[in-house]
Amino acid sequence: GQSLEQPSEVTAVEGAIVQINCTYQTSGFYGLSWYQQHDGGAPTFLSYNALDGLEETGRFSSFLSRSDSYGYLLLQELQMKDSASYFCAVRGGNQGGKLIFGQGTELSVKP
Amino acid sequence: ETGVTQSPTHLIKTRGQQVTLRCSSQSGHNTVSWYQQALGQGPQFIFQYYREEENGRGNFPPRFSGLQFPNYSSELNVNALELDDSALYLCASSPRDRGHTGELFFGEGSRLTVL
Numbered sequence: 001g002q003s004l005e006q007p008s009e010v011t012a013v014e015g016a017i018v019q020i021n022c023t024y025q026t027s028g029f030y031g032l033s034w035y036q037q038h039d040g041g042a043p044t045f046l047s048y049n050a051l052d053g054l055e056e057t058g059r060f061s062s063f064l065s066r067s068d069s070y071g072y073l074l075l076q077e078l079q080m081k082d083s084a085s086y087f088c089a090v091r092g093g094n095q096g097g098k099l100i101f102g103q104g105t106e107l108s109v110k111p
Numbered sequence: 112e113t114g115v116t117q118s119p120t121h122l123i124k125t126r127g128q129q130v131t132l133r134c135s136s137q138s139g140h141n142t143v144s145w146y147q148q149a150l151g152q153g154p155q156f157i158f159q160y161y162r163e164e165e166n167g168r169g170n171f172p173p174r175f176s177g178l179q180f181p182n183y184s185s186e187l188n189v190n191a192l193e194l195d196d197s198a199l200y201l202c203a204s205s206p207r208d209r210g211h212t213g214e215l216f217f218g219e220g221s222r223l224t225v226l
Contacts, residue, residue, distance in 0.1 A: 003152075008126075021155075030213075031212070031213050033213030033214070040150075040199055040220070040222075041219055041220070042113060042115075042201070042217040042218055042220065043154065043201070043215075043217045044113075045213075045214045045216070046177045047214065048212050048213040048214060050212075050213075059162070087153050087154075089213065091213060095158070097142045097143070097144030097159035097161075097166075097167070097203065097205055097215060098144065098154060098156050098159055098167050098169070099154075099155030099213065100216065101154050101155065102153050103151075103152060103153050104151075104152070104153050108177070
């Protein structure tokens with residue numbers, strides 16, 4: 001089977017840096033994605049790692065270690081609008097539209 | 112804005128009824144997938160459609176069915192509704208090659224309440 005684990009909630013203050021970890025167990029690995037979701041709205045794609053290393057997109061970075069079945073999302077210069085749920089997800093096979101999501105991490109950014 | 116639109120946004124049904132949810136994919140996206148998201152959980156894959164055929168299915172019973180039309184829009188049908196079907200139903204589209212980057216474009220969802 002396939003499963004992903006991530007912390008259920010994280011709290012940080014404005015301007016800080018926060019790291020959200022994700023460990024996964026999959027039968028076959030095609031890449032790790034991160035999504036942001038505000039208040040049950042549309043999940044929004046943030047980043048994707050297929051190979052080991054760090055991918056940077058503005059204030060957000062994502063890291064992958066395939067040997068450790070581990071990745072993280074790093075959010076820098078936190079803003080109040082970053083308060084949301086963050087999901088890691090792996091592809092469920094060679095069908096591009098099938099993602100297996102973690103349970104989500106609720107990030108609260110305090111002033 | 113992802114360009115993916117879903118209707119209706121909210122609906123209430125009673126146990127045993129049937130429901131049809133609709134999704135218009137982003138222009139040029141030929142792959143549509145449907146997800147169920149219960150409160151406080153991550154989205155769960157229901158199935159995917161490509162070229163009007165089901166192309167992958169998650170762990171959902173046959174009373175969950177779907178269609179994809181020539182314009183790539185899609186429907187999700189759920190028969191014999193159960194209380195546990197209460198959830199946010201998300202539609203996601205992608206061009207077939209972009210889906211391999213893990214990037215899906217989600218709609219805002221249809222929130223179904225079953226009483």
